[in-house]
Amino acid sequence: MVTAETVLEFQHVSKRYRNGVLGLDDINFSVPKGQFVAVVGLSGAGKSTLLNSVNRMIEITNGSVLVNGQDVTKVRGRKLRHMRRQIGMIFQGFNLVERATVQKNVLAGRTGYYPTWKTLLGWYSTQDQALAVEQLKKVNLVQKLYQRADQLSGGQKQRVAIARTLMQDPTLVLADEPVASLDPKTSTGVMRDLYNLKKYEKITVLVNLHSVELALKYADRIIGLRDGRIVYDRAADQSNQAELQEIYEHGKE
Numbered sequence: 474m475v476t477a478e479t480v481l482e483f484q485h486v487s488k489r490y491r492n493g494v495l496g497l498d499d500i501n502f503s504v505p506k507g508q509f510v511a512v513v514g515l516s517g518a519g520k521s522t523l524l525n526s527v528n529r530m531i532e533i534t535n536g537s538v539l540v541n542g543q544d545v546t547k548v549r550g551r552k553l554r555h556m557r558r559q560i561g562m563i564f565q566g567f568n569l570v571e572r573a574t575v576q577k578n579v580l581a582g583r584t585g586y587y588p589t590w591k592t593l594l595g596w597y598s599t600q601d602q603a604l605a606v607e608q609l610k611k612v613n614l615v616q617k618l619y620q621r622a623d624q625l626s627g628g629q630k631q632r633v634a635i636a637r638t639l640m641q642d643p644t645l646v647l648a649d650e651p652v653a654s655l656d657p658k659t660s661t662g663v664m665r666d667l668y669n670l671k672k673y674e675k676i677t678v679l680v681n682l683h684s685v686e687l688a689l690k691y692a693d694r695i696i697g698l699r700d701g702r703i704v705y706d707r708a709a710d711q712s713n714q715a716e717l718q719e720i721y722e723h724g725k726e
């Protein structure tokens with residue numbers, strides 16, 4: 474049921490790819506405001522398909538996805554652009570403009586608020602430039618403001634991506650394997666920054682993770698996928714490693 478506090482809701486969502494593969498098979502769940510959800514499962518279980526169906530990077534074939542009560546499958550044009558502003562995305566590969574400065578990369582998060590010609594010319598208000606500094610402070614990277622992105626470590630790049638997302642002022646952040654290419658210590662730092670989005674900004678976070686250990690450590694709730702279906706959905710503090718292991722058994726692989 475959708476309440477005023479529900480940020481994300483999947484209602485009977487299925488996705489069949491053109492080759493016949495059922496990426497998602499009747500997915501139902503809702504996420505209240507400020508919850509940190511980890512989605513775990515084997516490679517090919519449907520985690521990316523699930524995440525990408527929220528901001529319409531893929532089109533679902535059945536059901537509805539609601540963000541803040543609005544059915545994302547029904548919005549077009551300006552409304553779609555507006556809806557996408559509410560959804561921040563964090564990727565495994567960071568998706569920064571490597572040759573641009575940290576400042577430019579963070580300001581790019583504001584793109585949805587400007588006409589395209591202004592962003593192409595790099596015209597951002599002084600207010601937004603100050604905001605970029607504020608966001609970088611939150612991820613402890615303000616000292617890198619004028620450094621080029623390609624000079625940063627993987628962990629620093631992901632934190633720039635988090636600051637960029639904050640510029641959007643999102644209500645929901647989706648992170649697809651955000652720490653998959655980082656070492657364990659750096660991963661912990663990035664996970665903590667994601668956790669802080671929930672803690673200090675009350676942002677709802679949905680993160681695809683390979684690591685059950687990280688899911689148990691940072692998430693409020695763990696959703697397990699297998700062959701496109703939800704096979705596990707429980708609070709993290711009521712979960713244990715042995716039960717979670719079940720998600721990884723009996724799969725196709």
Ligand SMILES: Nc1ncnc2c1ncn2[C@@H]1O[C@H](COP(=O)(O)OP(=O)(O)OP(=O)(O)O)[C@@H](O)[C@H]1O
Nearest residue numbers: 490492494495496515516517518519520521522523
């Ligand atoms: N564009 C596509 N066309 C056809 N089938 C696809 C496509 N993308 C994904 N699939 C299939 O859909 C299923 C779910 O894939 P998905 O990438 O969502 O899984 P995942 O859990 O994110 O895996 P990984 O961790 O490897 O990214 C898999 O069987 C996959 O092969």
